[in-house]
Amino acid sequence: MRTAIYGAGSLGTVMGAYLTREGVPVDLINRNHAHVDALNRSGAHITGTVDITVPVNALLPEDMTGKYDIIFLMTKQLNNHETVAFLKNYLAEDGVIVTMQNGIPEDSIAEIIGPEHTIGVTVEWGATMTTPGSSRLTSDPESLSFHMGSMPGIPDNKLEQVKAVLEKMCPVVIENNLPGARWSKLLINATFSGLGTVMGGTFGDVAKDPEARNLAASCMKEVIDVGRAAGITFAPVQGKDLVSLFYWSNPFKKMLAKLIMPIAMKKHAAIEPSMLQDLKKHKPCEIDAINGVVCEKGSLEGIPTPLNDRIVKIIHEIQEGKRKPSRENLKELEMCPNL
Template structure:
């Protein structure tokens, strides 16, 4: 009996996974809201480019209106702000014994669980570099950490199955009983990435500039403080060391982790974040409210002050709404609020 994997969102993350799985002979169906992208994927094929590997793979792909059937394995790979709408739209296609894996940035597992139920929600941490460049075109800029885990910390047959699938894409993928630790680690790094999007400089250039270090220290430390207040111990990956941003860590320890990020981000073909691309290229809203705004809300509940995180939310909104440019002076405003 057929047991296809449904990927809802065929962009940088979902499209890359779909192409790798389909090439390996897995039964995959992708869903996307961009008709031209859907048509390219299912006819001429999805082109994966970049320094890691280049290939073209035809992948079955439909628009939401064309989707039929029910699916046991569903991967949700949309932008965070689209999570609620997408989870609601896919729920009728979820089999009775099915589950939804969040292959996204942020804590979207919380929102997915509210729609389909906590027992039907699985978490994932993804840190590979990918960019959607147009219909049928995705840049795979660099490999990065990939982790799979249940949100209740258990390890089930379905968790092992999804781990097997992720190993097709990333041989060094990790099966974890602490997915929240990994997700909070990514939030600390992600907060700094939102800061780098305030200018047109690359991630590596931002992290390498010593004058900008106060912003990266403050953002990382605030996220770690909120995680600690919630009883979570964030996990490190790809040069980012959460313990280096603990309240008791010295600037020297923190800066050593930032320097490691310079090394990691300087070796990718994806020089700028997807956040930067949303603002500078696609001229659309970012995930700032769903990612950084969520941390600010949780910080309020825990009684933790987060002035740097609040500043990032405000400044990203200013750029989105045309009140400020992506420029050094905008980042300088963040630095001044961190001092």
């Protein structure tokens, strides 16, 4: 069985190291020449909450050959149409692309390769690229997990095959409710990645800052209101019912949500938002595939999303060089109605 991680950056380098260490032959594919050279020369060095170095096999996209049974897709969604069309040429007849991207990417990928070749996975941990060949795991090693679901037409044995590979790294939950799992991850990313990027901080910075925490509670409510209007039943994340924990309809319940937040985020407090990582490198970020999805769906369902609208606006302005990530940006968000 041939396996690849396409877009082996911060998360993919960690995953590739874990899988390789456990005996899974996997190609780590990335466009960054320096990163690929360092991986092949010195191995994948994973720091942070662990410290391991694992010899790996890394490739540039132009060096790919043959067909793969499983391609784990870990690039940003920004160029999905071109990327997936390219990967289709390297997919075995019964192969699958397992999208591990943020947002809700499965439908657009299935339009290109077919639902029978599309599996979705939410990644319940974080990492940050440090130097070429090195990535810092920012989640507690005991709190790593994947949630996986498939599109129609995926045989059970293929789903189990992918599950068996991922379980070499950490526990895998099979989701019969893939949209619910996606929206639960979107709830976390829109809130903690969105606000973390706005203020230039980690998930933990959002959870411990009183003003940011108040905004986070309101952001979560917007996402849940939009998801429910769209017919979504939010799936538990690592055994936690996020709606029960964080949804509020009165000031007392909102206060409880804010009190719970630092505890709930403790094991993932060091995660630096991937959008913030991109902006620091002067690269486009995925704001339109994260908070932007909430705004788009809210508009379709007639649910106002003033806070997510402003988060999108601020992050676009950061990307355009009109402002910087800063706690000062929270003041503009605090002017939103119904906070």
